[in-house]
Every structure is written in structure tokens, then in C-alpha cells.
Amino acid sequence: xxxxxxxxxxxxxxxxxxxxxxxxxxxxxxxxxxxxxxxxxxxxxxxxxxxxxxxxxxxxxxxxxxxxxxxxxxxxxxxxxxxxxxxxxxxxxxxxxxxxxxxxxxxxxxxxxxxxxxxxxxxxxxxxxxxxxxxxxxxxxxxxxxxxxxxxxxxxxxxxxxxxxxxxxxxxxxxxxxxxx
Amino acid sequence: xxxxxxxxxxxxxxxxxxxxxxxxxxxxxxxxxxxxxxxxxxxxxxxxxxxxxxxxxxxxxxxxxxxxxxxxxxxxxxxxxxxxxxxxxxxxxxxxxxxxxxxxxxxxxxxxxxxxxxxxxxxxxxxxxxxxxxxxxxxxxxxxxxxxxxxxxxxxxxxxxxxxxxxxxxxxxxxxxxxxxxxxxxxxxxxxxxxxxxxxxxxxxxxxxxxxxxxxxxxxxxxxxxxxxxxxxxxxxxxxxxxxx
Numbered sequence: 001x002x003x004x005x006x007x008x009x010x011x012x013x014x015x016x017x018x019x020x021x022x023x024x025x026x027x028x029x030x031x032x033x034x035x036x037x038x039x040x041x042x043x044x045x046x047x048x049x050x051x052x053x054x055x056x057x058x059x060x061x062x063x064x065x066x067x068x069x070x071x072x073x074x075x076x077x078x079x080x081x082x083x084x085x086x087x088x089x090x091x092x093x094x095x096x097x098x099x100x101x102x103x104x105x106x107x108x109x110x111x112x113x114x115x116x117x118x119x120x121x122x123x124x125x126x127x128x129x130x131x132x133x134x135x136x137x138x139x140x141x142x143x144x145x146x147x148x149x150x151x152x153x154x155x156x157x158x159x160x161x162x163x164x165x166x167x168x169x170x171x172x173x174x175x176x177x178x179x180x181x
Numbered sequence: 182x183x184x185x186x187x188x189x190x191x192x193x194x195x196x197x198x199x200x201x202x203x204x205x206x207x208x209x210x211x212x213x214x215x216x217x218x219x220x221x222x223x224x225x226x227x228x229x230x231x232x233x234x235x236x237x238x239x240x241x242x243x244x245x246x247x248x249x250x251x252x253x254x255x256x257x258x259x260x261x262x263x264x265x266x267x268x269x270x271x272x273x274x275x276x277x278x279x280x281x282x283x284x285x286x287x288x289x290x291x292x293x294x295x296x297x298x299x300x301x302x303x304x305x306x307x308x309x310x311x312x313x314x315x316x317x318x319x320x321x322x323x324x325x326x327x328x329x330x331x332x333x334x335x336x337x338x339x340x341x342x343x344x345x346x347x348x349x350x351x352x353x354x355x356x357x358x359x360x361x362x363x364x365x366x367x368x369x370x371x372x373x374x375x376x377x378x379x380x381x382x383x384x385x386x387x388x389x390x391x392x393x394x395x396x397x398x399x400x401x402x403x404x405x406x407x408x409x410x411x412x413x414x415x416x417x418x419x420x421x422x423x424x425x426x
Contacts, residue, residue: 018217025213033208047209048376054216085331085376119203138200166196173196180195 001027006070014061021061025054028071031140032078038123038135039082049085053078071140072150083128115178122172130165137162302409309402311336313373317394317409319385323350324411326381326394330373337399338371340381343392347411351382385411 001009012020029050036046036053057064057074064073123131136142136150147162148155170180301324302317311332318325324347328338342349344367352362352369354377362379363370371379393408 018220021220022213022217025216029208029212030205033212034205037206043209045376047212050208051212051215051219055219058216058220115199116203119199134200138197138203139205163193166193166200169200170192170196173199178199180192180199 007066010061010064010066010070013058021058024070028074029054031071032075034139035075035135036078036082038120038131038139039086039128041124045085049078049081053081056081068149069146072142072146075136075140075150079132086128118176118178119173122169122176122178125172126165126168130161130168133158133162134165134169301412304407304409306398306405306407308336308398308400308405310334311398311400311402313338313398315396315407315409317411319411322385322387324383324385326383326409326411328371328373328379328381330375330377332374332377332400334401335372335374338373338379339397339399340369340371341395341397342367342369342383343394346386346392347394348384348386349381350384352379353382354379383411387412 006024009020009024013024032053033046033050036049037043040046040049053074056077057070064070123134126134132151133147136147142150144155144158147158151158153161173180299319300316301319302315305312305314311330311334313332313336314327314329316327316329318327326340328340330336330338349364349369352364354362354371361372369381371377373379391410391412393410396407396409398405
């Protein structure tokens, strides 16, 4: 979504146009839901957190700095909601939960889907800070500059963290039998 | 050193390539619609502190009512007003909360934001696989008790209000699909599961003095009792802090 279109939707949303806000939701829900899913490891929780993030973003839309991307802003809300949930959830429950993607099995017909499932599993094994940069870079397709704004760290730190995250992820993937070719 | 660095870069690029091939899962089909339903009742996004919004909305709701918006929604809210103006409860009743939608009133972020008046109490209670957090906010003659559950099993939260000190104006539950609400003279009982949230809006008679709001949380792990304060001063009877049966 280009900046002009997004600005128009935000302006209309501020005027109470729910359909305009619905377009913003539609544009970003997939990535945000997947971020939440990788963090919570539970589809229902991920849906709740994503919905709450969009609702809170709407309620506070008047405070949104329009020089920034809407995604970055709602992502921050989502991230805080997700951490709040994950940190407060009983540890055993978090470990017991399995997402559909995590339920990889030999009978999966598509090797590509199997790899995807293993990658998702591997991402979930990363510490949250490393998971975050992987999700932002490869799921949300953010630039380093955008990532820097979202997670409020210098670009250099973002790059370094992403490098470390990928290295850790590579180790996990190798352990899971995913060929790094 | 150079070969190692090159090896690292190759590995990094290989991981990046794999990540770029990963497919994203589709979000639930009703996610967008649930958000639209939830915001649909507010004419425009909030431009003020949530407590002010809360009060303004209350003033417009002179009679008890339930506002259903969309049955069966995965995340919903029910809003209703109780006993406005009369100083009396309207009698015992119950309200199954099956998926009505309305805007959130406040929320953790705004609660912590400081615009809503002062947070005067904040306590969390663990009970088996349930965690229930209570926050109390106060602004002049209004208070809000926010009850946030994070429970693998259902919990029953009872809030007891000293008569003559507190009068319930409003009750909001988010989402509404999993729990239910009962109320009667001086008490509100909320069934919660998952990550349900409820907010009880109160009118406070400051002249009646400080009195604690007693709470009880019942779950499969037993019962925990405690007390909340609705003013900056601690409760006078020393009940603060959980007691487990």
C-alpha cells in the first residue's frame, strides 16, 4: 500500500469510516497475525492479540504520527500485547501448545510445506529479540531503517542482531535436518 | 579468518533464502470482521483519555441495557449500564455474554498511560493455571476495576462492594464469548477463561470514607480472596494481599 493511499485511509478512519479502517486491517493482518502466531504458538491467542492490537490502534489513531508507517505503529502495539501474553502465560502451557505449522509430520506431502513447518518451529526456538528481527525482516519485509524505527534500535544494531539471529536459526535448522543449500 | 567469514556469509545467505521461501499462514477469516464490529459502535477514534470517554459514554446511557452487535464473534465486548442515577441496584440479574461487540474501554495501554486518573491498586493472583490481575483507577468520584484473566481453566471472579460507598455504573467484558456476568446488590460475578477482560465502572461516595473492595477468585485450584483499594490510601482493615483457601 502506498503512502498516499494509507494516509487517505487513516484520515477516513479518523472520521469514523470503519470500512476504511477495515482496508488497513486487511492490508496488514496477514503479517501481524503470523508474527503473533510465531510468538504465541497458538492460533486462538494469535487471533485475539492481533484483533486487540488493531482495536487499540483504532482507539488511539488520533495520536498516530502520520510521518511513520501505520504498520510500524500497530506492530509495536501487537508486540507489546504479545509479550504481555507470553510472559504471563504459564510456562508449561506455552511449551505444550502446537500450532498447525508446528505439527509437521512425515506424511506431509509437500516437501516445501515440511520445510516451512520446520523453519517455523526453528523460529519459535529463537529468543524473542532474535525472533523479532527475523519476523520483521523476512515476514514483514521491512527495510533495516524501518526495523530500526519499529524496534527503536540503531540500524547497525539491527543488522548485527539479524545476523546473529540468522546464524542461530541456521544452527537450529541444521539440527532439524534442513539442508542449508 | 577470511574463509570463516565467507562461510558465515554463505550460511547467512542460505538461511535468508530459506526464510524468504517460507509461506505465511492465512489469518482467520473473521479477524478483519471482528475488528470492524468492535470499532463500529464508536463514531470516530478516541481523541481523549479513555476515562473521559468512559464518563462521557456513561452519561449518554441513562438506562440499563445490553447492546448486542454480533453474536458469535470470536472477540467481543458487552457494555451495559447498571442502576444509573438512582443509587440503587436494579436487582439481581444475569447476562450471558455470547459474542456482542463494542469498543474496548481503556485497556492495558491506556490504563498505564496516566491520562485516566490515578492507578490506585494493581494486584495479580495466581491460582493453579489461572492468573487474574486487578487494576483500580480513580478519578474524582469515579473508579474503574479492571479484571484481566489469563486462565487455562475457567475462573469465577466475585467483586464485593461495600454498600453506600460504591455504585456500579457500567460493566464491560472483552471478549464476551467465553464468560458470563451476574450481578446483584453489592456484588458482581464474572466468569472468565482464556484472556478475558472485564471493567467495572463505579461511582464512589468519597464522604463514606475509604473501604476496600473485596474480591474472590475461584478456580479448580481453590479460592483466593483479597481486597483492593479504590483510593490512594491503603484499606483500613488490612485485607490487602491474597489469602488462599
